[in-house]
Amino acid sequence: DTAVSQTPKYLVTQMGNDKSIKCEQNLGHDTMYWYKQDSKKFLKIMFSYNNKELIINETVPNRFSPKSPDKAHLNLHINSLELGDSAVYFCASSQDKGLDSPLHFGNGTRLTVT
Amino acid sequence: GQQVMQIPQYQHVQEGEDFTTYCNSSTTLSNIQWYKQRPGGHPVFLIQLVKSGEVKKQKRLTFQFGEAKKNSSLHITATQTTDVGTYFCAGPTGTASKLTFGTGTRLQVTL
Numbered sequence: 001d002t003a004v005s006q007t008p009k010y011l012v013t014q015m016g017n018d019k020s021i022k023c024e025q026n027l028g029h030d031t032m033y034w035y036k037q038d039s040k041k042f043l044k045i046m047f048s049y050n051n052k053e054l055i056i057n058e059t060v061p062n063r064f065s066p067k068s069p070d071k072a073h074l075n076l077h078i079n080s081l082e083l084g085d086s087a088v089y090f091c092a093s094s095q096d097k098g099l100d101s102p103l104h105f106g107n108g109t110r111l112t113v114t
Numbered sequence: 115g116q117q118v119m120q121i122p123q124y125q126h127v128q129e130g131e132d133f134t135t136y137c138n139s140s141t142t143l144s145n146i147q148w149y150k151q152r153p154g155g156h157p158v159f160l161i162q163l164v165k166s167g168e169v170k171k172q173k174r175l176t177f178q179f180g181e182a183k184k185n186s187s188l189h190i191t192a193t194q195t196t197d198v199g200t201y202f203c204a205g206p207t208g209t210a211s212k213l214t215f216g217t218g219t220r221l222q223v224t225l
Contacts, residue, residue: 041218041220044215058212090156099213104159105157
């Protein structure tokens, strides 16, 4: 009965590779997000989708491409991985795009680029 | 850009001592949310404050929203080892109305 689930939990890969992280939520929420947490624990929003439509696209390299096939899924594809991409990536969802709805986070994907 | 800062960055207390983290925004916030992230875990929503000067309590946790709606605080009375983690405030910022997280305060509690 996991609310927001993302896979894989750990991802270790070499520079230059392409990888994807998948996220699914079963809460019936309209809005989904990708956040990046660096080694200093700073949480920064990357993307936000509302009903499959991109509504927030922060200053993120073009190598990062989100895809939302339906409102319950938001995947993140990363091309040509770099050392600086190493971080924990969190998927989250909220009831709607209004910012008075709490975020529900997935367990995170720890990406290590070597 | 708009920032949400928290102090202290880190605090180490002995079990039973009190703890407070402060959250300051460069702009007025329509609401403030608080999250807790246990070591190795993910952020979990604790509470939301909306009104100017609002105070809410959850057992040993007291949350306050400033009168000007630019700052907030979380106070824990008589900390326990289960309180260990990083506490984040978060508020809507920018024209894109994204939820911006504070820099976080890591709490360590020892016996």
